[in-house]
Amino acid sequence: MEDFWKSIQDYFNNFLYDGGITIVRTLAFALLGLVILKIVRMIVRRAALKSKLDNAAATFIISMITVVLYIALVIVVVSSLGISTAGIIAAFSAVALAVALALKDSLASLANGVIIIFTKPFKKGDTIMINGQEGTVQDIRLFNTKILTFNNEEVIIPNSDVLSETLVNESNRPLRRVELPFYISYTADANKVRSEVLRRMEESDQIINSPAPAICFDTFGELTVKCTAYAWAPVEAYFDAKNAVREIIYAVIRENKAEPSARRVLVDYDGAATVALLPEMTDSADAAANTANTTNADAATAKKEADDE
Numbered sequence: 001m002e003d004f005w006k007s008i009q010d011y012f013n014n015f016l017y018d019g020g021i022t023i024v025r026t027l028a029f030a031l032l033g034l035v036i037l038k039i040v041r042m043i044v045r046r047a048a049l050k051s052k053l054d055n056a057a058a059t060f061i062i063s064m065i066t067v068v069l070y071i072a073l074v075i076v077v078v079s080s081l082g083i084s085t086a087g088i089i090a091a092f093s094a095v096a097l098a099v100a101l102a103l104k105d106s107l108a109s110l111a112n113g114v115i116i117i118f119t120k121p122f123k124k125g126d127t128i129m130i131n132g133q134e135g136t137v138q139d140i141r142l143f144n145t146k147i148l149t150f151n152n153e154e155v156i157i158p159n160s161d162v163l164s165e166t167l168v169n170e171s172n173r174p175l176r177r178v179e180l181p182f183y184i185s186y187t188a189d190a191n192k193v194r195s196e197v198l199r200r201m202e203e204s205d206q207i208i209n210s211p212a213p214a215i216c217f218d219t220f221g222e223l224t225v226k227c228t229a230y231a232w233a234p235v236e237a238y239f240d241a242k243n244a245v246r247e248i249i250y251a252v253i254r255e256n257k258a259e260p261s262a263r264r265v266l267v268d269y270d271g272a273a274t275v276a277l278l279p280e281m282t283d284s285a286d287a288a289a290n291t292a293n294t295t296n297a298d299a300a301t302a303k304k305e306a307d308d309e
Contacts, residue, residue: 026080033073041066112159113142126171127235131161134170175208176238178231182249183224188258190217190225196256197229200248206241207231224260 044065048058117140122128126137128147135149144156170176184193194215201213213231220226229249233241253259 022080026077029080030073030077033076037066037069037073040069110142110159112163113140113144116140116145116159116162117142121167122169122172126169128170129168131157131165133157170238171235174235175211175232176235178207178233178238178242178245179228180242180245180249181218181226181228182253183221183226183260184253184258185224185260188256193252193256193258194227196252197248200252201229201231201245204241204244204248206237206244207233 041062044062045058048061116122122137122140124137124140127135128137130147133147133149133155135147135153135155137145138148138154139146142159144158145162147155147157149155184190197215198213201207202209207213211232213229216228216230218226218228229245231241231245
């Protein structure tokens with residue numbers, strides 16, 4: 001019986017001296033490391049929330065610090081067990097390189113997401129236009145940005161495209177200018193049309209008077225005069241102001257009989273000239289075609305006369 005207890009005692013003594021102390025020390029390091037990691041995360045979270053960083057930037061910083069702390073804890077625990085960390089670090093580096101090569105596009109979007117979060121070219125709630133899509137920013141993520149179009153469609157744009165394409169932030173300034181071209185005939189009283197449009201824009205609730213609205217005569221066509229109305233409005237009321245300017249122009253043109261032609265569109269509602277619909281362009285095209293036909297006929301006549309001679 002004494003030999004049995006002595007063998008058990010020897011076993012535990014050998015366990016403590018050979019590996020037990022190492023295991024206990026490793027467990028202590030692991031528990032202590034987890035406690036320190038939790039405390040550091042709490043401190044970083046509080047500091048991030050008290051700072052001026054937005055939620056996306058704060059979340060990213062906390063996540064990165066957490067990953068770094070976990071990696072450091074694993075290295076400490078492995079070292080405590082007496083295992084060489086050089087091979088582990090080398091293996092980890094090889095795996096990281098393989099993952100980076102396989103996910104290079106995703107990592108590029110991640111890097112661009114970090115740049116967007118910290119440089120803030122736009123923020124949640126802004127109206128932006130990018131890659132042919134226009135809408136309100138709903139969410140800024142590490143890999144992509146989500147916008148909601150005015151047709152109530154959700155569009156997910158990779159962050160790599162966000163920084164590589166031309167970005168227009170329509171909400172970055174408090175005011176935005178409405179710019180609408182329209183056409184009047186030469187027989188109309190241009191000064192009356194101009195003054196009436198200006199008066200109604202100044203009286204409109206959707207348009208501000210500082211900067212003041214303006215009307216400019218742009219180009220003089222064969223049958224029409226192209227004008228442009230300029231008006232300023234708060235960013236949040238831009239579309240209401242644009243619609244108000246359209247209604248004002250249409251009403252003034254109709255009341256003053258300033259239409260250049262009943263068979264053509266007078267006001268370009270999209271803000272860009274619809275050249276194919278303008279009378280002078282149609283007439284010019286017809287004239288050019290007639291000139292070309294006349295030239296061809298003259299050339300054929302001259303050739304026939306030369307052959308007869």
